[in-house]
Amino acid sequence: MTTDTTDTLALPAALGGTPAFPDGLPLTRVQVPDRAALLERLGTVLDSGQLTNGRTVAELEEASAELLEVPHVVAVSSCTTGLMLVLQAAGVDDRRPVVMPGFTFSATAHAAHWAGGTPLFAEAREQDITLDPEDAAAKLAAAERPAALMATHVYGTPCQVERLQEVADAAGVPLVYDSAHGFGSRRKDVPVGNFGYAEVFSMSPTKVVVAGEGGLVATRDADLARRLRIARDYGNPGDYDTLFPGLNARMSELHAALGLNWLAGLPERVAHRTALVKEFAAVTAGLPGLRLALPEEGDTSTFKDLTLVLDAAAFGLTPRQLADALRAEGIDSRRYFHPPVQRQRAYAHLGRAESLPLTDRLAESVLTVPLWSQMDAATVRRIADAVVRIQPYAERLRAA
Numbered sequence: 001m002t003t004d005t006t007d008t009l010a011l012p013a014a015l016g017g018t019p020a021f022p023d024g025l026p027l028t029r030v031q032v033p034d035r036a037a038l039l040e041r042l043g044t045v046l047d048s049g050q051l052t053n054g055r056t057v058a059e060l061e062e063a064s065a066e067l068l069e070v071p072h073v074v075a076v077s078s079c080t081t082g083l084m085l086v087l088q089a090a091g092v093d094d095r096r097p098v099v100m101p102g103f104t105f106s107a108t109a110h111a112a113h114w115a116g117g118t119p120l121f122a123e124a125r126e127q128d129i130t131l132d133p134e135d136a137a138a139k140l141a142a143a144e145r146p147a148a149l150m151a152t153h154v155y156g157t158p159c160q161v162e163r164l165q166e167v168a169d170a171a172g173v174p175l176v177y178d179s180a181h182g183f184g185s186r187r188k189d190v191p192v193g194n195f196g197y198a199e200v201f202s203m204s205p206t207k208v209v210v211a212g213e214g215g216l217v218a219t220r221d222a223d224l225a226r227r228l229r230i231a232r233d234y235g236n237p238g239d240y241d242t243l244f245p246g247l248n249a250r251m252s253e254l255h256a257a258l259g260l261n262w263l264a265g266l267p268e269r270v271a272h273r274t275a276l277v278k279e280f281a282a283v284t285a286g287l288p289g290l291r292l293a294l295p296e297e298g299d300t301s302t303f304k305d306l307t308l309v310l311d312a313a314a315f316g317l318t319p320r321q322l323a324d325a326l327r328a329e330g331i332d333s334r335r336y337f338h339p340p341v342q343r344q345r346a347y348a349h350l351g352r353a354e355s356l357p358l359t360d361r362l363a364e365s366v367l368t369v370p371l372w373s374q375m376d377a378a379t380v381r382r383i384a385d386a387v388v389r390i391q392p393y394a395e396r397l398r399a400a
Contacts, residue, residue, distance in 0.1 A: 011389075011393070012328065012329070012386075012389055012393050012397065013325075013330075014324065014325045014397055014400065015393060015396060015400065017389070019328065019329050020329040020331065020382050020385065020386040021329060021331055021382070022330055024332070025330055025331050025379070025383070026332050027333065027368065027369075028205070028206050028370070028372055029370075029374070030205050030210060030372075031374045032210075032258070032261065032262075033261060033262065034261060037261060037264075038257065038258065041257040041260065041261065042254060044257075045253045045254055045257050048253075050253060051252055051253050053233075054253045055253075056253040056256040056257050056260065057075050057250075057251050057252075057253060057256040059256070060075055060256040060259050060260050060263075061075050063260060063263050064216050064218070064263065067191070067266060068183075068192075068194070069190075069191050069193070069194065070191075070220055071220055071225075072218070072219050072220065072221070072225035073216050073217065073219075074216070074217045074228040074229055074232065075215070075217075075259075076200075076215045076216070076228070076249045076250070076251060077214060077215065077248070077249045078202070078214060078215045079107065079180045079202035079204070079215035080110060080215070081215065081247055082201075082216070082228075082249070083107070083108070083115075083150075083176065083178060083200045084114050084115050085228055085231045085232065085246070085249060086176055086197070086198045086200060086224070086228070087112060087115035087116075087117065087148060087176060089224055089227050089231065090148050090174040090176065090197060091174075092112060092115045092116055092117040092147040093115070093147070094116065094147075095117065095118045096116075096118065097117065097119075097120040097143040097144070097145070098112040098118065098119055098120060098147050098148045098149075099120045099121075099136050099139045099146060099148070099149050099150070100112065100119055100121060100122065100131070100149075100150035100151070100152075101121065101123075101124055101130070101131040101150075101151065101152055101154075101359070102123070102340040102356045102359040103129055103154065103337055103341075103359045103362060103363060104152040104154065104337060104340075104341060105152070105178070105180065105336075105337060105341075106341050106346065108150055108152055109121075109341045109346075110346075111178075112150065117148065119342075119347060120139055120143055120146070121139075121340075121341065121342040121355070121356060121359075122135045122138075122139045122356070123135035123358050123359055124154075124356075124359045125160070126362070128154070128157045128294065128296065129154050129155075129157070129293055129309075129362055129366075130151065130152065130154050130157055130158075130160065131151040131159055131160075132358075133163040133164050136149060136151075136164065136167055137167045137170070137171070140167065140170075140171040141171070146173050148173050148174050148175070148176055149164065149167065149171065149174070149175045150177070151164055151176075151178070152178040152179075152180070152181075153177065153179050153181055153182035153185055154181065154337075155181055155293055155301065155304055155307055156181040156182050156184070156208070156302030156303055156304040156305075157185070157293065157295040157301045158185050158187040158192055158295060158296075158301070159177070159195075161187050164196075165195070168196070174197040175195070175196035175197055176197055177192075177195060177196050177198070177199040177200065178200060179192055179193065179199040179200055179201050179218075180201060180202035181202070181207065181302060181305070182199070182201065182302060183201045183203075183207065183208060183216070183266070183302065184208050184209065184267070184269070184270040184300075184302040185299070185300055186300040188298050188299065194218070194220065197221065197224065198218065198221070198224060199217070199218045199219070200215055200217050201215060201216040202214075203216065203255075203259050203262075206304070208266070208270065208302045208304055208373065209259065209262045209263060209266060210262045211255040211256065211258045211259030212254075212255050213255060214251045214256070215251075230246065231246040231247065231249070232248075232250050233249075233250060234248060269373045270302050272373060273371065274300070274303060275377070276303075276306075276371060276377065276380045277292065277294075277306055277371070279380050279384070280292070280380050280383065280384045283381055283384035283388060284384050284388060287315070287388060288311075288314040288316075288391070289310055289312065289313065289314025289316070290308055290309070290311075290315055291308075291309050292306070292307065292308060293307040293309055303371060305336055305368045305371065306368060306369050306371035307336065307366050307367070307368045307369075308322075308366065308367045308368075308369065309365050310366075311365070316394025316397075316398070317391075317394045317397060317398065318364075319365065319366060320335070321398065322367055322387070323367055324397075326390070329390075331370065331386060332370060333367050333368060334367075334368045335363075335366060335367055336366065336368045337366070338363045338366065339363060340359050340360065342355070343360070343363075369387075370383060
């Protein structure tokens with residue numbers, strides 16, 4: 001049976017319709033802002049003959065501290081190495097428990113393991129998928145000699161920082177944030193970066209502030225900042241008589257130059273991403289079984305990711321099935337974070353995979369679709385329109 005042009009356009013691409021993006025739409029696309037300024041800055045670095053331990057890294061630290069409204073920022077080679085060094089400084093050792101969300105990127109747990117601790121996973125909150133403070137409190141209370149509490153600003157959504165600090169204080173442990181997604185997020189009027197013992201940001205290519213690779217540790221603790229500057233250089237205070245086992249966790253001058261280039265216009269970039277998410281929400285409003293992972297009213301998220309939360313029974317498709325239908329439209333997607341860390345093979349030996357039913361359900365429900373800082377409203381509407389076009393055909397798509 002043939003269909004007319006109107007029918008073909010209305011059908012999802014997986015059922016013979018016209019793809020929304022025939023040339024494909026990647027999940028992320030890095031478009032460097034102000035290349036001329038970047039090339040000039042890179043030229044200055046190359047002319048200096050100093051590719052590490054130079055002025056550009058210090059300039060990035062100072063500019064970041066000003067934006068984050070914190071007294072100390074220490075640049076490192078990655079968010080993961082930053083977390084490792086912070087946890088080492090916090091006294092995580094002897095395989096003591098480190099309570100953290102199961103719904104996070106694996107690097108959160110890896111950092112605790114490499115620092116000498118043992119991950120102890122806690123539940124997520126239903127509404128925003130960040131760490132549930134009450135379950136974290138229960139896990140800390142039940143743990144023997146807990147070493148630390150870690151939390152993640154998932155997708156850039158600020159955690160319940162006030163309650164988490166109360167929980168950490170009651171347990172007598174430091175609170176460390178994996179803030180990989182959060183440079184530019186705000187909890188009410190306070191920039192993420194101001195909370196806990198330290199917050200560690202990522203500057204990898206999928207983030208809102210990019211250095212190619214790299215990380216930033218923000219803290220209000222001067223002693224911690226001093227230690228981290230030594231720790232990132234093998235623990236060498238300058239005389240090669242190392243004070244403790246550190247890492248080669250220095251950020252290069254070239255990466256810092258790129259990072260400085262991305263700092264310019266950050267508030268406007270975050271505001272633009274927020275507007276794109278609102279556009280997507282408006283187009284998909286009323287679809288059964290679909291909601292977005294959003295911050296609380298009054299908070300600001302970077303929306304590092306635009307993540308859909310599906311009720312498969314109501315929507316008609318699982319995230320995997322929707323991902324397949326979107327792929328036919330030319331739209332890339334990812335299931336961040338599936339599987340949750342407590343179910344990953346790296347931590348199977350801990351034997352705790354059955355203890356987080358809400359985290360498991362949420363991880364089975366999420367699908368991240370493309371969002372970049374340079375994306376325009378028309379593009380995000382086309383993504384949303386594709387989802388709207390797919391949903392009524394859920395039964396046929398399942399059968400296909």
